[in-house]
Amino acid sequence: SSSMSAHLRGSVQVEVISIEQVSYEEFLRHLSNPTVMSTISLQPLPSLMVWEINPEMAISMVERLLGGSGETEQFRRELTEIELTVIRNTMAKMTNDIRSAWSNVLSISPELVSIEVNPQFCHIAPPTEMVILVGMEMRLNRKTGLMNICLPYTLLEATLPRLSAQYWFASGEEGTDEFSRKAIKDLLEPTLHTMSVELGEIILQVDELMDLEVGDVIKLPTNVGRDLDVVMDNKVRFKCRPGVVGNRLGVEITRICSNGGETYD
Numbered sequence: 001s002s003s004m005s006a007h008l009r010g011s012v013q014v015e016v017i018s019i020e021q022v023s024y025e026e027f028l029r030h031l032s033n034p035t036v037m038s039t040i041s042l043q044p045l046p047s048l049m050v051w052e053i054n055p056e057m058a059i060s061m062v063e064r065l066l067g068g069s070g071e072t073e074q075f076r077r078e079l080t081e082i083e084l085t086v087i088r089n090t091m092a093k094m095t096n097d098i099r100s101a102w103s104n105v106l107s108i109s110p111e112l113v114s115i116e117v118n119p120q121f122c123h124i125a126p127p128t129e130m131v132i133l134v135g136m137e138m139r140l141n142r143k144t145g146l147m148n149i150c151l152p153y154t155l156l157e158a159t160l161p162r163l164s165a166q167y168w169f170a171s172g173e174e175g176t177d178e179f180s181r182k183a184i185k186d187l188l189e190p191t192l193h194t195m196s197v198e199l200g201e202i203i204l205q206v207d208e209l210m211d212l213e214v215g216d217v218i219k220l221p222t223n224v225g226r227d228l229d230v231v232m233d234n235k236v237r238f239k240c241r242p243g244v245v246g247n248r249l250g251v252e253i254t255r256i257c258s259n260g261g262e263t264y265d
Contacts (some may be wrong), residue, residue, distance in 0.1 A: 021132060042098070050122060055079065057145025
């Protein structure tokens with residue numbers, strides 16, 4: 001929305017209001033006629049996407065770009081050739097926002113292919129193909145309108161492995177740049193965990209527990225030179241050796257455990 005604000009020289013706010021999976025035919029059936037449908041290629045992805053803007057909002061954008069307030073009440077009508085040319089130039093510039101939005105997933109080269117005003121003339125997918133439909137509300141100054149972004153399954157299919165949680169948290173792969181790693185680190189650092197060091201375990205009978213008194217010594221099976229377990233979230237995470245740090249007790253980490261027991265140096 002910041003780039004749209006700069007281009008339209010006004011306050012622009014965009015909010016996602018819905019994300020749905022529907023057929024392409026159902027998407028077209030719910031559009032008004034006329035409307036403004038920008039068909040955009042996302043090379044190297046195999047299919048096209050559609051960026052649909054409510055015609056009243058499109059006219060307000062044109063009015064704003066031509067020096068008006070963009071708040072004049074509009075009635076539903078087809079855009080003139082001049083208005084379509086202005087919208088075409090605007091949408092061509094908006095492809096940079098699409099490139100930025102996809103940058104952490106895939107390097108793409110968006111390009112405006114065409115603009116249609118009749119939904120029946122926009123054929124980017126078979127009628128029965130499933131699409132992801134992202135509904136958004138756009139506010140231009142005090143004018144409000146709707147936009148839709150339609151992403152066919154064939155377009156998303158090639159990117160699905162890159163959208164998995166495993167991919168995002170894997171280190172050293174494309175898409176996990178320094179900015180993303182820092183963002184994840186900043187989110188995880190404030191997380192609090194309870195950590196404890198277990199000296200050992202022993203089984204006592206009930207009568208032995210009842211006889212315990214202050215000063216009694218419980219003999220543990222742990223050898224003096226043996227590493228102790230550091231437990232966090234009910235799993236052994238580290239091995240350590242006890243000691244003294246200044247006037248406090250402390251431990252020195254000797255090994256890091258993986259999978260709650262397997263260790264590596």
